[in-house]
Amino acid sequence: xxxxxxxxxxxxxxxxxxxxxxxxxxxxxxxxxxxxxxxxxxxxxxxxxxxxxxxxxxxxxxxxxxxxxxxxxxxxxxxxxxxxxxxxxxxxxxxxxxxxxxxxxxxxxxxxxxxxxxxxxxxxxxxxxxxxxxxxxxxxxxxxxxxxxxxxxxxxxxxxxxxxxxxxxxxxxxxxxxxxxxxxxxxxxxxxxxxxxxxxxxxxxxxxxxxxxxxxxxxxxxxxxxxxxxxxxxxxxxxxxxxxxxxxxxxxxxxxxxxxxxxxxxxxxxxxxxxxxxxxxxxxxxxxxxxxxxxxxxxxxxxxxxxxxxxxxxxxxxxxxxxxxxxxxxxxxxxxxxxxxxxxxxxxxxxxxxxxxx
Amino acid sequence: xxxxxxxxxxxxxxxxxxxxxxxxxxxxxxxxxxxxxxxxxxxxxxxxxxxxxxxxxxxxxxxxxxxxxxxxxxxxxxxxxxxxxxxxxxxxxxxxxxxxxxxxxxxxxxxxxxxxxxxxxxxxxxxxxxxxxxxxxxxxxxxxxxxxxxxxxxxxxxxxxxxxxxxxxxxxxxxxxxxxxxxxxxxxxxxxxxxxxxxxxxxxxxxxxxxxxxxxxxxxxxxxxxxxxxxxxxxxxxxxxxxxxxxxxxxxxxxxxxxxxxxxxxxxxxxxxxxxxxxxxxxxxxxxxxxxxxxxxxxxxxxxxxxxxxxxxxxxxxxxxxxxxxxxxxxxxxxxxxxxxxxxxxxxxxxxxxxxxxxxxxxxxxxxxxxxxxxxxxxxxxxxxxxxxxxxxxxxxxxxxxxxxxxxxxxxxxxxxxxx
Amino acid sequence: xxxxxxxxxxxxxxxxxxxxxxxxxxxxxxxxxxxxxxxxxxxxxxxxxxxxxxxxxxxxxxxxxxxxxxxxxxxxxxxxxxxxxxxxxxxxxxxxxxxxxxxxxxxxxxxxxxxxxxxxxxxxxxxxxxxxxxxxxxxxxxxxxxxxxxxxxxxxxxxxxxxxxxxxxxxxxxxxxxxxxxxxxxxxxxxxxxxxxxxxxxxxxxxxxxxxxxxxxxx
Numbered sequence: 002x003x004x005x006x007x008x009x010x011x012x013x014x015x016x017x018x019x020x021x022x023x024x025x026x027x028x029x030x031x032x033x034x035x036x037x038x039x040x041x042x043x044x045x046x047x048x049x050x051x052x053x054x055x056x057x058x059x060x061x062x063x064x065x066x067x068x069x070x071x072x073x074x075x076x077x078x079x080x081x082x083x084x085x086x087x088x089x090x091x092x093x094x095x096x097x098x099x100x101x102x103x104x105x106x107x108x109x110x111x112x113x114x115x116x117x118x119x120x121x122x123x124x125x126x127x128x129x130x131x132x133x134x135x136x137x138x139x140x141x142x143x144x145x146x147x148x149x150x151x152x153x154x155x156x157x158x159x160x161x162x163x164x165x166x167x168x169x170x171x172x173x174x175x176x177x178x179x180x181x182x183x184x185x186x187x188x189x190x191x192x193x194x195x196x197x198x199x200x201x202x203x204x205x206x207x208x209x210x211x212x213x214x215x216x217x218x219x220x221x222x223x224x225x226x227x228x229x230x231x232x233x234x235x236x237x238x239x240x241x242x243x244x245x246x247x248x249x250x251x252x253x254x255x256x257x258x259x260x261x262x263x264x265x266x267x268x269x270x271x272x273x274x275x276x277x278x279x280x281x282x283x284x285x286x287x288x289x290x291x292x293x294x295x296x297x298x299x300x301x302x303x304x305x306x307x308x309x310x311x312x313x314x315x316x317x318x319x320x321x322x323x324x325x326x327x328x329x330x331x332x333x334x335x336x337x338x339x340x341x342x343x344x345x346x347x348x349x350x351x352x353x354x355x356x357x358x359x
Numbered sequence: 360x361x362x363x364x365x366x367x368x369x370x371x372x373x374x375x376x377x378x379x380x381x382x383x384x385x386x387x388x389x390x391x392x393x394x395x396x397x398x399x400x401x402x403x404x405x406x407x408x409x410x411x412x413x414x415x416x417x418x419x420x421x422x423x424x425x426x427x428x429x430x431x432x433x434x435x436x437x438x439x440x441x442x443x444x445x446x447x448x449x450x451x452x453x454x455x456x457x458x459x460x461x462x463x464x465x466x467x468x469x470x471x472x473x474x475x476x477x478x479x480x481x482x483x484x485x486x487x488x489x490x491x492x493x494x495x496x497x498x499x500x501x502x503x504x505x506x507x508x509x510x511x512x513x514x515x516x517x518x519x520x521x522x523x524x525x526x527x528x529x530x531x532x533x534x535x536x537x538x539x540x541x542x543x544x545x546x547x548x549x550x551x552x553x554x555x556x557x558x559x560x561x562x563x564x565x566x567x568x569x570x571x572x573x574x575x576x577x578x579x580x581x582x583x584x585x586x587x588x589x590x591x592x593x594x595x596x597x598x599x600x601x602x603x604x605x606x607x608x609x610x611x612x613x614x615x616x617x618x619x620x621x622x623x624x625x626x627x628x629x630x631x632x633x634x635x636x637x638x639x640x641x642x643x644x645x646x647x648x649x650x651x652x653x654x655x656x657x658x659x660x661x662x663x664x665x666x667x668x669x670x671x672x673x674x675x676x677x678x679x680x681x682x683x684x685x686x687x688x689x690x691x692x693x694x695x696x697x698x699x700x701x702x703x704x705x706x707x708x709x710x711x712x713x714x715x716x717x718x719x720x721x722x723x724x725x726x727x728x729x730x731x732x733x734x735x736x737x738x739x740x741x742x743x744x745x746x747x748x749x750x751x752x753x754x755x756x757x758x759x760x761x762x763x764x765x766x767x768x769x770x771x772x773x774x775x776x777x778x779x
Numbered sequence: 780x781x782x783x784x785x786x787x788x789x790x791x792x793x794x795x796x797x798x799x800x801x802x803x804x805x806x807x808x809x810x811x812x813x814x815x816x817x818x819x820x821x822x823x824x825x826x827x828x829x830x831x832x833x834x835x836x837x838x839x840x841x842x843x844x845x846x847x848x849x850x851x852x853x854x855x856x857x858x859x860x861x862x863x864x865x866x867x868x869x870x871x872x873x874x875x876x877x878x879x880x881x882x883x884x885x886x887x888x889x890x891x892x893x894x895x896x897x898x899x900x901x902x903x904x905x906x907x908x909x910x911x912x913x914x915x916x917x918x919x920x921x922x923x924x925x926x927x928x929x930x931x932x933x934x935x936x937x938x939x940x941x942x943x944x945x946x947x948x949x950x951x952x953x954x955x956x957x958x959x960x961x962x963x964x965x966x967x968x969x970x971x972x973x974x975x976x977x978x979x980x981x982x983x984x985x986x987x988x989x990x991x992x993x994x995x996x997x998x
Contacts, residue, residue, distance in 0.1 A: 242887070261876055268951060268952040299781065299783055299784050309876050310790070312879075315791040318795055320802055323798075324802045324806055326803050327803030327804060328810060331814070332810055334811045335810050338424050342375075342815070346373050348369060352485055352587075354498050354589070356366070356485050356586070357487060359487035375815065376818070378817055380811075380815050388918065388923075390850075390917035393917040399917070405921070424815060426811065463987065468979075468983050625822065626821035627818065631821060632822075700996055701843070
C-alpha cells in the first residue's frame with residue numbers, strides 16, 4: 002500500500018490547486034454545498050486507499066474500458082489510483098490460482114471494509130454459464146459480498162441485468178441487487194457508465210464514509226436526477242415541434258430534435274447531456290444519434306432504438322383479428338336481433354280498446 | 360312477468376329500431392333537452408327532462424337488443440321494467456309531454472326525443488297506464504267516430520247553420536270534388552266559425568270540395584295514446600272516404616295533431632303511400648294568396664302575436680305560410696323571439712289537453728308560464744293561432760291566469776277580412 | 780416490472796390489446812345498432828331529404844337560439860373541452876407520430892408550449908363541466924355511475940399527459956406509461972359507454988336531420 006493520494010498525484014504532476022478545483026467541480030456535480038469540495042479534497046488527499054475487489058461476470062469489458070482507458074490521462078484516471086485494486090482479472094497481471102489467492106487474501110485482510118465492484122450480470126439459468134476457478138458467478142458474488150462494506154454495480158448489466166438479460170434472457174441473467182439484499186449497493190448504470198460517476202461515488206465514500214444519496218433504482222441522485230431530454234441542447238427544437246425525420250434530412254443537418262428517430266432521452270435518466278463523454282468532447286445526441294436509453298433497466302427491449310416513444314413498441318397483432326371478431330359479433334347480434342324483432346312482429350296481436358284498460 | 364308487461368316488451372321490441380338505438384347510444388346526459396322543455400323550464404323539476412321520460416324504453420332496448428344489456432340482465436345488473444315503474448312513468452309520458460318536439464331540435468347529439476316518446480307510448484298503451492282522458496277520447500273516436508262522441512247528425516246540423524250564415528252550399532259525400540274537408544270535433548263544437556270561413560273561401564276561390572259523412576273527424580286519439588292499431592282504424596276511415604269520393608286532396612283542418620296524423624303518420628299506419636295529397640288548410644290559403652285569389656279588405660288594427668302550433672309548424676313543416684297570411688290581415692303583427700320552428704308549446708298537445716286530473720291541469724297551467732311571458736313581453740292584447748287544441752288549452756290558461764288576452768283563429772280572421 | 784418495462788408494455792402489448800378491443804367494440808356496436816333497421820317512411824316528403832342529414836351533422840354543433848344563454852356552461856365548457864381534446868390529440872407532435880405510425884397519415888403539429896396551454900384550459904373546462912354536473916339539478920338527476928366514470932376516463936389521459944410533460948408527481952417514464960395506459964383504458968371503454976356518442980352522434984344527427992327534412996323543417 003502506498004501513501005496518501007495527494008502524494009501520488011503530486012508525483013504525477015497534479016498540483017494541489019488543480020486537485021482542489023477538481024474536487025469543487027465534483028462536489029457541485031453531485032449537488033453538494035461548496036464547502037464539501039474542500040472537505041472532499043482534504044479527505045481524499047489524506048485517505049488511505051481502500052481495498053477494492055472488482056468482480057467481472059457476464060460483461061463485455063466496456064465498463065472497464067470506459068473507466069480505465071481514457072484518451073488522455075485524466076483526473077478520473079488518476080483518481081482511479083486512489084483505490085487499491087486488489088483484484089481485477091481483466092487488468093491484473095496474476096492469473097489462475099495466483100489470482101484466486103490474491104482475491105482470498107484481499108477478502109481476508111480487509112474483511113468488512115473492502116468495496117466490491119461488480120460489472121456484468123449473473124447467470125442464474127445454469128451455474129455453468131459463468132465460472133471462475135470452478136465456482137459459479139453467483140457463488141463468487143455471494144462470497145465476496147459477505148465481507149464487503151458496500152457494493153458498486155458498474156454498468157447496466159450489473160445494475161439491472163443489461164444486455165445479457167435481454168429477451169429471451171438465455172442465461173437467466175440477473176442484477177447484483179437481485180441476489181444481494183443485505184449490503185448497501187450503488188448502481189452506476191450505463192452501457193458504458195460515465196467515468197466521473199464512479200469517481201464521484203468513490204470520492205463521496207472516502208469523504209463521508211457513506212454512499213451518496215440514491216434514487217429508487219439505486220442510482221446516485223446527483224447524476225441520475227434528470228432526463229437526457231430535459232438537459233438536451235436540442236430540447237428547444239422539440240418544444241417548437243421541429244424534428245429530424247431521417248438521419249440525413251435537412252432537420253438532421255440543422256440539429257433538430259431526434260425524438261421521431263427514436264431518441265429515448267425523455268425516459269432516460271443520466272448525465273450525458275451535461276457531463277458529455279471523452280473529456281467533454283461530445284455525446285450521442287450531439288453526434289447526431291438519438292439516445293438509446295442505455296442506463297435504463299431493460300433498455301434493449303424497450304421497443305426498438307429507432308421507434309419514437311409515442312409509437313407502438315411492437316406492430317399491432319390483434320387489430321385485424323379483433324376487427325373480424327367484432328364484425329362477426331355484430332353480425333351475430335344483428336341476426337339474433339332481427340329474428341327477435343321478426344318474432345315479435347309475427348306474434349303481434351292487434352291492440353284493441355280492451356288493451357288500453359289496466 | 361305479468362301478461363300485460365309481457366305485451367309491453369313485445370310491443371316495444373316491435374317498435375325499437377336503428378334510430379332509437381342510435382339515439383340512446385348517443386345520449387351523454389347533458390340535460391340540454393330539459394332547457395327546451397316547458398314542463399322543466401316552468402317547474403324546475405328535473406324529472407321532466409325529456410330523455411328521462413323514455414328511460415324504461417332505454418332499458419328494454421338495452422336488455423333486448425344489445426349484447427352487453429342482455430348479459431347485464433342475465434347477471435341481474437340491469438333490472439327488467441316493472442308494471443309499477445310504468446305506472447310512475449304515465450305522468451311523464453302523457454301529462455308532461457306534448458310531443459312538441461322542441462327537445463328534438465336542441466339535442467346536441469341529434470336525438471329525436473319525440474320520436475322516442477311516440478314509440479314508448481306504444482308500450483305504455485298496452486300496459487294500460489294511460490290517462491283516462493285520452494283513453495276515453497280514443498274509445499269514443501273508435502266506437503263513435505270522434506273524440507268528443509260527436510255523431511254525423513250533429514255535424515250536419517252545424518253545417519246547415521253554416522250554410523245559412525254564409526249562403527254557401529256545403530256539399531257532403533260529393534264524388535269527384537277536389538278537396539275532402541276534414542274537421543276536428545273541437546272546431547265543430549267550439550269554433551263553428553271555422554267551417555263558415557272555409558266555406559266562404561272555397562266559394563270565393565271556386566274550388567270544389569266535399570265533406571264525408573263517414574269520415575269528418577280528422578283527429579286521431581289513437582296516435583296520442585300510442586296505439587298504432589287503433590290509429591290505423593281511425594285513419595283508414597279517411598283514406599277509404601277519400602278514395603271512394605275520388606278526391607285529389609284531403610284538407611287537414613287547423614288542428615295540429617290531426618295534420619300530423621293524416622299527413623305524416625297516415626301512410627305509415629296503413630302501410631302504403633296515399634293516392635291523394637294531404638294539405639293543411641293554411642298551405643291551401645297561402646297558395647290562394649300567392650295566386651291572388653285571397654284578397655283582403657280592411658286590416659286588423661290591434662297589435663298581435665302568433666302562436667305557432669307545434670305539429671303544424673315544427674313537426675309539420677308548414678313553416679312560411681302562417682306568417683305570410685297573418686301579414687295579409689294584421690297591421691300590427693309583432694314577430695316574437697321564439698317563433699316558427701322554435702315556438703313554445705301551449706302545453707296541451709299530444710293528448711295532454713284531454714287529461715283532466717287535477718295534477719295534469721295544474722301542471723298545464725304552470726307550463727303555460729312561458730306563453731304567458733311571451734304575451735306579456737310582446738305587450739299585446741291579441742294572440743292568433745291555428746289549432747283548435749291550442750285554442751282550448753290557451754283559453755283555459757287565460758282563464759286560469761285571469762288574462763284578458765283575445766285569442767283568434769287564423770282562418771277565421773282571414774275569412775272576416777275576405778273581400779266579398 | 781420496472782417503469783421502462785411498464786412503458787414498453789403499454790406501448791406494446793397494452794396498446795395491441797386496447798386497439799384490438801376498441802376496434803372489436805366499435806364494429807360490433809355499430810353493426811348492433813344500425814342493423815336494427817327502420818321502416819321506410821311512406822308519407823310523401825315535402826322535400827327530398829337530400830343532404831339534409833349531413834347538414835344536421837354539422838349544424839347541430841351550433842347552439843340553437845336562446846340555448847347558449849340557458850346553459851352557457853354546457854355549451855362553452857363543451858366546446859372548449861371537445862376542441863381542446865381534438866387539438867391535443869391531433870396536433871400534439873407525439874400524438875401525430877402515433878397516428879402516422881398507425882395510418883401513414885402525417886401533418887405538422889403545434890409547439891409544445893401551445894399544447895401545454897390547451898391542455899390546462901381543457902382540464903379546467905372539464906373540471907367546470909364536472910362541477911356543473913354536480914351542481915345542476917338536471918345533470919345531477921340524470922347522472923349515473925357511468926357519467927362519473929366516463930368523465931374520469933376522459934380526464935385521466937389529459938391529466939397524466941400534462942403531469943408527464945411537466946414532470947410532476949411521478950418520474951416521467953412512469954407518468955408517460957400511465958398516460959398511455961389511461962388512453963388505452965379510454966379506448967377500451969369507449970365503445971361500451973356513452974363515449975360511443977363519438978360515433979353514433981353522426982347517425983343520430985343524420986336520422987334527425989333527414990326525417991325533419993322530409994317534413995320540410997331544416998334542423
